[in-house]
Amino acid sequence: MARAPVTQAEFTSIASVAGLPALALPAGVDADHLPVSVQLVGPAGSETRLIALARRIEATIDGYAPPRS
Numbered sequence: 001m002a003r004a005p006v007t008q009a010e011f012t013s014i015a016s017v018a019g020l021p022a023l024a025l026p027a028g029v030d031a032d033h034l035p036v037s038v039q040l041v042g043p044a045g046s047e048t049r050l051i052a053l054a055r056r057i058e059a060t061i062d063g064y065a066p067p068r069s
Helices: 009-018 047-061
Strands: 022-029 035-041
Touching: 009 022, 009 035, 022 047, 035 047
Parallel strands: none
Antiparallel strands: 022 035
């Protein structure tokens, strides 16, 4: 099994260093009920389009799952 990242920076650093807008949205849970997400990265200056795309994806997958108590 692959080593889990220590921080989320391992997932986002490439977009940040490149100066590209990026966001993550919830995409449900895995078989162990751990949260999973989708990261979107767009070209420079595409923040508005990226947010619009994220809204469409979120409405389709309805990925938010409240934490289990």
